Amino acid sequence: xxxxxxxxxxxxxxxxxxxxxxxxxxxxxxxRRTLRCIxxxxxxxxxxxxxxxxxxxxxxxxxILLSLGAHVTSxxxxxxxxxxxxxxxxxNQHQIAQAxxxxxxxxxxxxxxxxxxxxxxxxxxxxxxxxxxxEQLKTGGLLVIDHYTFTLSxxxxxxxxxxxxxxRMTPEKGMAFTEKLVNMFLPLHKxxxxxxxxxxxxxxxxxxFTYYQTLPELADDLQHEWALLxxxxxxTDWYKHRRTPAxxxxxxxALGGVDIHCVYGGNGVEARCRKG
Numbered sequence: 001x002x003x004x005x006x007x008x009x010x011x012x013x014x015x016x017x018x019x020x021x022x023x024x025x026x027x028x029x030x031x032r033r034t035l036r037c038i039x040x041x042x043x044x045x046x047x048x049x050x051x052x053x054x055x056x057x058x059x060x061x062x063x064i065l066l067s068l069g070a071h072v073t074s075x076x077x078x079x080x081x082x083x084x085x086x087x088x089x090x091x092n093q094h095q096i097a098q099a100x101x102x103x104x105x106x107x108x109x110x111x112x113x114x115x116x117x118x119x120x121x122x123x124x125x126x127x128x129x130x131x132x133x134x135e136q137l138k139t140g141g142l143l144v145i146d147h148y149t150f151t152l153s154x155x156x157x158x159x160x161x162x163x164x165x166x167x168r169m170t171p172e173k174g175m176a177f178t179e180k181l182v183n184m185f186l187p188l189h190k191x192x193x194x195x196x197x198x199x200x201x202x203x204x205x206x207x208x209f210t211y212y213q214t215l216p217e218l219a220d221d222l223q224h225e226w227a228l229l230x231x232x233x234x235x236t237d238w239y240k241h242r243r244t245p246a247x248x249x250x251x252x253x254a255l256g257g258v259d260i261h262c263v264y265g266g267n268g269v270e271a272r273c274r275k276g
Contacts, residue, residue: 010078055119
């Protein structure tokens with residue numbers, strides 16, 4: 001394992017720096033996810049608030065948080081911060097820092113919002129990560145997170161086998177390996193895109209991630225880009241933890257969270273709470 005377990009993510013986000021930006025795709029995929037996780041009732045409150053965006057990557061969520069009028073501090077363990085800075089330069093509304101979630105360079109109680117989507121399952125200890133984020137909040141502050149959960153596909157698809165090898169490769173070799181897999185299998189998925197049954201059958205042997213069924217609004221070139229990005233993301237992550245809503249809710253309650261909202265959704269479990 002690399003000393004920086006997020007090294008592969010850094011290479012990923014620098015190569016696919018715009019792939020998941022709504023402004024690039026022309027489809028509000030990230031905006032819908034962000035607003036759902038924050039909660040409609042909290043949206044007007046976001047303007048002018050100090051937001052810690054943990055695990056910012058290239059900035060797919062940065063773009064939406066800035067559009068809500070928040071003052072965003074984007075952090076990432078990897079050098080994906082370079083891609084974030086290129087997409088959303090530092091200014092009075094946006095700050096960027098390369099930092100470890102386990103050792104945040106901020107005083108406790110600094111932020112109004114701690115926002116962390118698509119990240120916690122990839123850290124060494126999810127419960128500890130959630131606690132560090134919660135610690136950064138002012139009293140009454142809002143914690144917004146999500147987490148992978150257990151699914152049948154974890155046991156029926158071949159991606160887990162491929163991941164055993166891919167995650168041990170250097171970032172360069174891992175990128176080349178996942179690109180070859182996508183170029184091999186994506187034509188099969190495309191040919192079967194109008195048949196859910198055929199897609200499910202192909203997915204038993206194919207280790208790649210595609211969106212012909214779930215995001216049919218993406219054009220062909222974007223389908224290819226998203227397959228490249230998310231296949232690399234899914235096969236090269238060092239940690240891939242899973243939790244149920246009950247487990248996440250238990251963690252939030254133990255920290256003193258109130259107004260807890262915790263449900264199945266998105267990539268697994270979506271949750272938010274206020275700091276009591």
